[in-house]
Amino acid sequence: MEATSTAPGCPSCGRSMTGTAMVLARREEDGRRVCRGVWQCSDRHLWWRWSDRPDEPWEVCPHPERFGA
Ligand SMILES: [Zn+2]
Secondary structure (H helix, E strand, O other): OOOOOOOOEOOOOOOEEEEEEEEEEEOOOOOOEEEEEEEEEOOOOEEEEEOOOOOOOOEEOOOHHHHOO
């Protein structure tokens, strides 16, 4: 656990990621409207994750044309 940094590491290459967007979406699973945080590493891997579920694994963001840097 990194106590001094909140930047997550890329699940694919391990580089640190920076947030690029917050997306509000309806989650099919429980019908709630929840924000997804979109993060990208310096090798341009793009991931997102429900902001209220930080313990869940990253999912590949399927919209690089919208959220990628
Ligand atoms: Zn990466």
